[in-house]
Amino acid sequence: MFTDFIDGPFWTFSVSVFAIGVIWRLISIIRLGVPGDLAVPREDGGAGGMRTILSRFMARPAVRKRALLIVVAGYMFHVGLFALLFFAQPHIDFYVDRFGVPAWAGMPRWLFILTAEIAFAGLIMAWLYRVMHPVTRMLSGIGEHTASWLVFFVMLTGCLALLEQYDSLRVLHFFLAELLLIYFPFSSLMHTFTFAFSRNYTGATMGRRGVDA
Amino acid sequence: MSERLEKGIQALRDKMDARIASYFSSCVHCGLCAEACLFATESQDPIYTPIYKLEPMRKVWSREYSFWGKLGAMIGVTDNVTEEDFANWETLVYDSCTMCGRCSMVCPVGIDITYMIRKEREAFVAAGYTPEGLQAATERAINIGSPMGVTLKTLQATIRSVEKETGLTIPMDVAGADYMALFSSMEIVNFEEYIAGLARIFKAAGVSWTVSSKGFEATNSGIQIGDPEAAKTIVERVVSAAEELGVKSVISPECGHAFMAIRWEGPNLIGRQYPFKVIHILELLSELHENGSLQLEGMTDTPLTYHDPCQISRRGGVIQQPRDLLNSVASNFQEMSDGGDMNWCCGGGGGVSANERADEIRLQAFNIKKKQLAELDGVETIVTACANCRLMLEDGLEHYELSHEVTGLTELIAEHIKQ
Known part of the structure; x- marks a missing residue:
């Protein structure tokens, strides 16, 4: 009964909240508008925006050497999570089943396990940094901690579900993922989408000035 | 709620554009901006973390633009900005931020914190929380024409001194000149060697230039304090002087904020493009050197x-x-x-x-x-x-x-x- 609910109506509900919520958040940002820039540009703002969207995937050396731990943890978590979400075979099978998309090649199981461990370690390192470093400890609020813990439990139950011994672990993983989907649009997890906007705005402004931001 | 607080909050609300909303939506409080800020790194005090300096603005965004903030406001649990916030953050916003933009270069999600500090300062002006020194400089810039109180007479005295030293004539109010040079008050008062250098270089490179007696000061404390009306007035003074003389280009002095004010912010402040070009003195010197108008000789081996x-x-x-x-x-x-x-x-x-x-x-x-x-x-x-x-x-x-x-x-x- 509970499994059917989680696999059925609750999935539909959570994915709808996610989709509608994300679109609503993005529209609510865009509709605020940005004042035009009347200063004669040196370079094209569009190119600057695109450049910054891409270049900020790499941490600048100036900050990399000062905050190595959080930079490394950030890469471990984000790259690992991306690989897990889109190249873990159980996830690919899920997308094919739920969305009817054609299948694509997944990671071998050993790489999947390794990636999960890297992502997990990255998340734990980032969270420890958040609670131990005086700056992040001061900045972090309930939103950051809720997001961290939700992601942590989704990943933990995902790892446990890998054992494939109990369907209840898969259902628990799925249920937590659905909670995460519901929470997502109303949290700082929105940076998954809005980072492109913020990088673009900054990159375009600075690009017009001839600065590679 | 006092009138000044209301004005401050309204100003924060008015500044909220798509850029700022995307910035606050993207911030994950990773703290990397602190590693780029000279005040945070050298003091090792987390309160100087750049994004934290935007807490009053973030509060308004959270309360009025985020789901949880709006929900919290409805049931009375989301904090609003208070007079205490303005009082407490005044020093963070003005004393420990030079708007240098270093933090904006390292943010992984691309937040331009400097842009937001600039906007937040406008709210601090509206609420009446600004440092005395900067207030006085802005008043002098509006009333006298210079944040340091430099008048045309002071400029004329400096020019006489430069002319005596160089044996060159500094062209004043020459209509139709190619370039109109601007100065910062510090150059006029403390570093007249800059003006002398300019005169020598332009003589050697055969540059047609002039100085306007009506608009010669390029710095803009209106931008620094966050007063758009004052900033606009200061820019308009230069623009109308350049238009009156019909110059092709205006040369920004070496001063960094002057360049920012006249080159990048000015057209947006006055709401139109200039009929002349703005060029920084270093850009012009480089151009003159590259096209051979400015020939240099000798190399200093001083490190x-x-x-x-x-x-x-x-x-x-x-x-x-x-x-x-x-x-x-x-x-x-x-x-x-x-x-x-x-x-x-x-x-x-x-x-x-x-x-x-x-x-x-x-x-x-x-x-x-x-x-x-x-x-x-x-x-x-x-x-x-x-x-x-x-x-x-x-x-x-x-x-x-x-x-x-x-x-x-x-x-x-x-x-x-x-x-």
Whole structure:
């Protein structure tokens, strides 16, 4: 009964909240508008925006050497999570089943396990940094901690579900993922989408000035 | 709620555009901006974390633009900005931020914190929480025409002195000249060698130029304090002077914030494009050198380094030109670590130098410059291209009992004009 609910109506509900919520958040940002820039540009703002969207995937050396731990943890978590979400075979099978998309090649199981461990370690390192470093400890609020813990439990139950011994672990993983989907649009997890906007705005402004931001 | 608080909150609300909303939506509070801020790194005090300086603005965004904030406001649990917030954050916003933009360069999600600080300062003006020194400078800029109280008479006295020293005539109010030169008050009062250098260079390069008696001061404390009306008035003074003389281009002085004000912010402040071009003096010198109008000779072998003024390099895009110029006159030019678009600020930009209250934290932050200088090999000369940076460097060097000499790049170039 509970499994059917989680696999059925609750999935539909959570994915709808996610989709509608994300679109609503993005529209609510865009509709605020940005004042035009009347200063004669040196370079094209569009190119600057695109450049910054891409270049900020790499941490600048100036900050990399000062905050190595959080930079490394950030890469471990984000790259690992991306690989897990889109190249873990159980996830690919899920997308094919739920969305009817054609299948694509997944990671071998050993790489999947390794990636999960890297992502997990990255998340734990980032969270420890958040609670131990005086700056992040001061900045972090309930939103950051809720997001961290939700992601942590989704990943933990995902790892446990890998054992494939109990369907209840898969259902628990799925249920937590659905909670995460519901929470997502109303949290700082929105940076998954809005980072492109913020990088673009900054990159375009600075690009017009001839600065590679 | 008091009227001033209401005005401040309304101003914060009015500043909320798609840029700011995307910035707050993207911030994950990773704290990397703290690693880029000279006040945060040198004090090791987390309250100087750049994104934290935007807490009043974030509160308004959260309360009025986020789901949880709006929900919390409905049931009365989301905090609103208070007068105490304005009072507490005034020092963070004005004393410990030079709007140098270094934090904006390292944010992984691309937040331009400097842009938001600039907007937040406008709310602090609306609420009446601004440092006295900057208030007074802005009033002088509006009423007298210069934040330092420099009048036309002062300029004329400096020009007479420069003319006597160089034997050249400084052209005043020449209609139809190609270029109209602007100065910062510090150049007029403290560094007249800049004006002398300009006169020598333009004579040698055959540049048609003039100085306007109606609009000669380029700095803009209206922008620094966050008063758009004052900023607009100051820009309009220069624009109408240039239009009256019908010049083709206006030359921004070495001063970084002046360049930012007249080149990048000015058209947006007055709501139209200029009928003339704005060029920074270093861009012009580089152009003149490249096209052969300005011939240089002799190379100094004195080890020297270059301090990038933030608003000229990181926020203004003039990064390569000073290096090309330096390499054409100096055989031992050494880059500071993080030089160029990631330079460390002198600590006095964004109106901090005009704010005496900030002296202690400014000098503490200057420690980063001391560290940068210590890494160089035998360098005792710092070249820069901003009168304010120059003064702040001299002040910081004296504070840390360092013996480096500070000089302006335009003067250095003038010393190497081919005779």
